[in-house]
Amino acid sequence: MRNFEKWGFNSLAVHGRYHPKCGPVNPPVERSSTYVFKSCEDGAKRFASGNKEGIYSRLFNLNCYELETKIADLEGGYGGIATSSGMAAVEAVYFTFLNPGSHVVATGSIYGPSRSILEKSAFYHKWGVRTTFLDTSDVDEVRKALQTPNTKLLFVETPANPTLSITDIAAVAETAANAHIPLVVDNTFCSPYLQKPLALGADIVVHSMTKCIGGHSNAVGGVIITKTQGDYHLLRDNVINRGAVLSPDNADLFNTGVKTLGLRMERMQENAMALARYLANNADVSWVMYPGLEDHPRYDFVMSGRQMKGPGGMITFGVKGGYESAKRLLNGLNLTTLAVSLGGVESLIQHPASMTHAVVSEDQRIAAGITNDLVRFSAGIEDIEDLVEDFDNAFKKL
Ligand SMILES: Cc1ncc(COP(=O)(O)O)c(C=O)c1O
Incomplete structure (x- = not known):
């Protein structure tokens, strides 16, 4: 039974x-x-x-x-x-x-x-x-x-x-x-x-x-x-x-x-945490929003476990130089896949203002915090060393 x-x-x-x-x-x-x-x-x-x-x-x-x-x-x-x-x-x-x-x-x-x-x-x-x-x-x-x-x-x-x-x-x-x-x-x-x-x-x-x-x-x-x-x-x-x-x-x-949802979410979260820290220390990045970083406005709430079991696999960050630099970064990545969607085993990256949220008017986008420098990253389950190297190489081309 x-x-x-x-x-x-x-x-x-x-x-x-x-x-x-x-x-x-x-x-x-x-x-x-x-x-x-x-x-x-x-x-x-x-x-x-x-x-x-x-x-x-x-x-x-x-x-x-x-x-x-x-x-x-x-x-x-x-x-x-x-x-x-x-x-x-x-x-x-x-x-x-x-x-x-x-x-x-x-x-x-x-x-x-x-x-x-x-x-x-x-x-x-x-x-x-x-x-x-x-x-x-x-x-x-x-x-x-x-x-x-x-x-x-x-x-x-x-x-x-x-x-x-x-x-x-x-x-x-x-x-x-x-x-x-x-x-x-x-x-x-x-x-x-x-x-x-x-x-x-x-x-x-x-x-x-x-x-x-x-x-x-x-x-x-x-x-x-x-x-x-x-x-x-x-x-x-x-x-x-x-x-x-x-x-x-x-x-x-x-x-x-x-x-395999549980296994994947754990691994994606682990990769997201490591990549968020890497981005936070990167001179070409103006800000990073990840609920697992201490400077996220709801960090204590998230990490208390009252609502979420962990900070998840999604990161958003701002690229210095706005849309032009964001474009160069996204075009320069190799392992990370330039595609909308999220939550897959492969790391995905996209530019919401010109892609997923292009249907929303610019004024409403900005009011909702979706600025032109904002890039969205969905962590996959790849090896974190390879992801970091991919970003390192792409940042060098900015
Ligand atoms: C948060 C959220 N809700 C709903 C949807 C719509 O899902 P679908 O593309 O499967 O229609 C998406 C798609 O990206 C999403 O990210």
């Missing part, structure tokens, strides 16, 4: 609830869009039962189910809903909780498209949704912004993207609960290995699984984890009916990737 409730993170990440008594160790990829009914009556019974298993793959697929259950267990939630991308997860949350005329309060430096769909799409133009973007690390400001009667959602990304500003989840959860609105946390940067927002009072967690959970930059997908059964059914129906489900093949890749 498997007692998964008592297992530690890594045991759960490897095994989940999949329990083969014989046959394949990994669930076979179930690549069928539809399922045979034993009889006409059997088909009618399945539709009437409310149990979506064995009908049609958009409604239920074994590989997605294994993944959803595992991630929900890792996050400590009621259930998980796998989606075709991280953006599909974010959009499903907006779509489910917002009405025409709703007001949202959100972290200013959330992922660019998570922000731009609130400012530029039908949410804004057709349904009149309005959003207050602010630095959610300031709980008093959050409290004030939630005073509007139409406020329906508090959406927080922490650490924020790419500023690495840290919001106290427990504090804003209390504020959201007092205002009777759901708190949604984008936990992509940390993964459930480093941070469990539901345990701190959040109602819903979203991830781009494309990042740390998958870990190998080989699949795009997202997941929503809810605390309650009610939210789970609301969001699941929404994702199924709007067709934003994950494919079985990508679910299989994520099921494989997530098994």
Whole structure:
């Protein structure tokens, strides 16, 4: 008898609830869009039962189910809903909780498209949704912004993207609960290995699984984890009916990737810590933002372990000379991969103002702290000596 409730993170990440008594160790990829009914009556019974298993793959697929259950267990939630991308997860949350005329309060430096769909799409133009973007690390400001009667959602990304500003989840959860609105946390940067927002009072967690959970930059997908059964059914129906489900093949890749999540996060964090110290001592670098460095504004909070198990694998830093020097640095790197995304086994580097956050206007970018000299680095699992040598060589070319 498997007692998964008592297992530690890594045991759960490897095994989940999949329990083969014989046959394949990994669930076979179930690549069928539809399922045979034993009889006409059997088909009618399945539709009437409310149990979506064995009908049609958009409604239920074994590989997605294994993944959803595992991630929900890792996050400590009621259930998980796998989606075709991280953006599909974010959009499903907006779509489910917002009405025409709703007001949202959100972290200013959330992922660019998570922000731009609130400012530029039908949410804004057709349904009149309005959003207050602010630095959610300031709980008093959050409290004030939630005073509007139409406020329906508090959406927080922490650490924020790419500023690495840290919001106290427990504090804003209390504020959201007092205002009777759901708190949604984008936990992509940390993964459930480093941070469990539901345990701190959040109602819903979203991830781009494309990042740390998958870990190998080989699949795009997202997941929503809810605390309650009610939210789970609301969001699941929404994702199924709007067709934003994950494919079985990508679910299989994520099921494989997530098994090593704990090991990868530890190694990425170790590399990030060493590289942050190296950058902090580099004459061509004007500033470094890494929650594991003593001068990060929330260093004590992060290192206390109250919210995060560690400072994570993401670093942002400013290159002296602004965009021109940043470009030369990024073009001069060899081992470190010049690409957007994050959380992969390979170290990735990008320039948010001209790449991930180019959709946000310059004024709003600067207000959110995304300056033109800012470079974002996602630590991979390479040998740290090779990463440092790569940066040394690239800095020499500035
Ligand atoms: C924090 C965060 N949330 C959401 C997303 C969107 O995820 P996806 O690219 O899987 O749609 C990203 C993508 O970079 C992200 O960094």
